[in-house]
Amino acid sequence: MLSVHSDTYFMQQALAEAQKAYEAGEIPVGAVVVCENRIIARAHNQTEQLTDVTAHAEILALTAASGHLGSKYLPDCTLFVTLEPCVMCAGALAWAQVGRVVYGASDEKRGFMLFGGKNLLHPKTKLEMGVLENDCGLLLKAFFRTKR
Secondary structure, X not given: OOOOOOHHHHHHHHHHHHHHHHHOOOOOOXXXXXXXXXXXXXXXXXXXXXOOOOOOHHHHHHHHHHHHHOOOOOOOEEEXXXXXXXXXXXXXXXXXXXXEEEEEEOOOOOEHXXXXXXXXXXXXXXXXXXXXXXXXXXXXHHHHHHHO
16 A cells, blocks of 8 residues: 655655764755655755755765666656755756755845746756755754854
8 A cells, every 4th residue: 555645754755864974074955856756866955065056965866866767857856854945956857857846944135036936947847945944954953052
């Protein structure tokens, strides 16, 4: 019997990835890609570890999901990410034609909503925001408190 998970459940899984980033000294952003109610990819920020400014959780998760499905297009997938994607990640989401994007906390400095919003995504991509927003934001605030 197939159990149906909620957006909250999948965001909790993305938060678990963000916690891994936090513990590794990375900005704590986590992402999971879901297809047919199953997680097919998980990732967290690894820009420091990989010495790669493009190693954002979303990019790494998209790459893993594409490899899993054997397709560069992900129209039947949902990306859950703990922080609003940046413009670079929004562009990658558009090129991958991700069917749905769900994010937790807003990024008031670098989030894609400041730079064109939904227009940066593929026209068919559905967008949800604010899922577990408080939990996602608290982890980020805790991380940056340790850096100041």
